Structure formats: C-alpha cells, structure tokens
Amino acid sequence: MPYVNIRITREGATPEQKAELIGGVTDLLVRVLGKNPATTVVTIDEIDLDNWGIGGLPVLDYRAAQTAKEAGR
Template sequence: MPYVNIQITREGATPGQKAELIAGVTKLLVDVLGKNPATTVVVIDEVDTDNWGIGGLPVLDYRAAQAAKEEKP
C-alpha cells in the first residue's frame, strides 16, 4: 500500500488541481511500480508560506531575491 505525501505552499491550489495531482501520482505508481490504485494513498498538505523556507530564507523572501536576480542585466 503506497503512501505519498505531497506538501505545497498554501497559495490557492484549486480542488481540481489537487485532484489532478492525486490522479497523476496514483497513475505514476501504477505505471512504474505496478501498484494497485485501490490501495494507493495520496495526501496533500498545504503549508502556510510563513512555515516554508528555501535556502535559509522564508519562501516569499527567497522568491523576491530570485526575482531581483532575474531583473538585473
């Protein structure tokens, strides 16, 4: 019984997008590992951006820094 935990930032993923993630991950496990979709569990956790960090920075600060780098010629 595969268990997959997807963590995303809480930024407005729609129910339809979440359903696509669940279906896509389930299909991947069926196609690659031959797992039974009836016993495949997929959980999506949404994390507030205040609780998500990348490269030692809160995610919003990290994104701002990356955007600033891209703007420079």
C-alpha cells in the same frame, strides 16, 4: 500499500488541481511500479508561506531575491 505525501504552499490550489495531482501520482505508481490504485494513498498538505523556507530564507524573501537577481541580468 504506497503512501505519498505532497506538500505545497498554501497559494490557492483548486480542488480540481489537487484531484489531478492525486490521480497523476496514483497513475504513475500503477504504471511504473505496478501498484494497486485501490490501496494507494495520496495526501496533500498545504503549508502556510510563513512556514516554508528555501535556501535559508522564508519563501517570500527567497522569491524576492530571485526576482531581483533575474532583473539584474
């Protein structure tokens, strides 16, 4: 019984987008590993931006630094 946990930032993913993620991951496991979709579990955790970090920075600071870096090119 596969269990897949998807973690995304809480930035407004719609129910339709979440359903597409769940269906797509399930289909991938069926196609690649031959898993039974009836016993495949997919969960989605939405994480507040305050609780998400990249490269040692809170995600908003990281994004700002990346934007500044790209603007300086």
